[in-house]
Amino acid sequence: MTISASLTPTNRRIVWGVRALLALAFAAAGIAKMAGVAQMVQVFDAIGIGQWFRFMTGTIEITGAVLVLLPATVFFGALLLAVTMICGVATHLFVIGGNPAPALMLALMSAFVAWRLRPVFQLLALR
Template identity: 70%
Template sequence: MAIYPVSPTQRRIVWGVRILLALAFCAAGIAKLASALQMVQIFDAIGFGQWFRYLTGAVEVLGAVLLLVPATGFIGGLLLTSTMVCGVATHLMLIGGTPMPAVVLGLLSAFVAWRQRPVSRLAAAA
């Protein structure tokens, strides 16, 4: 597999977004895993049980780590995009409040996944 050629500026932008996302998701995941009061209350409102908070926190931390490893940035981006799609749906259907933070994080994660996507040699040569 190959990747599309990118300028140094584009590479820096993608890395900047990856680092920003890793920090945000790591902080959110650690808050969930550490049983921060606000996270416990939110997951009580969701109604799936506190095991779901631990699962979500672990997925967010794992996704943050995957974003920072060059070979797994695509997988991390996809994992966190799908997590944020579920977060937006949860806000809209279960707990209320604004889904905008999840929308922004989801779009940024999708951007990273798209920029890190694997492409075939034929597509790269075109």
């Protein structure tokens, strides 16, 4: 298994910068959810599933923030965060209202990292 495309030093720095931003954003959001910040409690009350969903989302965000920093797990972390934010966009559009742009931007950034660092499996040639 290899990384999808060889990255130039400039591209490598860009991807690292996006990874760092994602880690900071998702760690902060996840910690806020886990700590029970009033705004987060209100948002998840509006969603209507229950506060357990706030804890689950916070756990997913913190886990994704860690995974996106580790070279061996960056693809899976970025993919996890992209899917989480796609669900966040849908929640804003169809359930709670509000501006889905921040969630959309985080989804796009996560998808960018997942795409740039996707694994490529090489098949062995049969002789």
